Amino acid sequence: MESCAQANQFFRYYLLRGAIGSKDSWPSTGRALYDFFSFLQAHEIDWRDVDRGEAKSLVAAYRDYCLVTCELALNTTRQRLTYICKFYEFALKERWVTRLPFNYEERTVKRVTRFLGISMQWRQSHGKRCDAT
Numbered sequence: 001m002e003s004c005a006q007a008n009q010f011f012r013y014y015l016l017r018g019a020i021g022s023k024d025s026w027p028s029t030g031r032a033l034y035d036f037f038s039f040l041q042a043h044e045i046d047w048r049d050v051d052r053g054e055a056k057s058l059v060a061a062y063r064d065y066c067l068v069t070c071e072l073a074l075n076t077t078r079q080r081l082t083y084i085c086k087f088y089e090f091a092l093k094e095r096w097v098t099r100l101p102f103n104y105e106e107r108t109v110k111r112v113t114r115f116l117g118i119s120m121q122w123r124q125s126h127g128k129r130c131d132a133t
Contacts, residue, residue, distance in 0.1 A: 004037055007033050029083050031080075032084065033084075033087065036087075050097050050099055050101040057102055058101045059085065060102070
């Protein structure tokens, strides 16, 4: 696989600024980026081509590849997408891309909890979530 200086720059920025508290998480971050760029290279897609005009975005295509082709667990795929989305946010900030190849959506989850034997419903906002459509 060809070297991608931008991915290496992001990797150093993301890991060394303390965004990931445990160094045990560094290998999974590296694997996510390596796998994403390998996927792009195998399909001859440039990671900067966020305006490809395709029905499916780069991130959505990679998500489907992880879930369908590789049969990765949903949590593994979500974790990888988190790192890929963070990479593209960094790329946008650095002006390597003109826009993000995904959208964000707000999600709220209704939960039922019990306190002193009384059932209570409350809504928990999960904030922004990468929507790879």
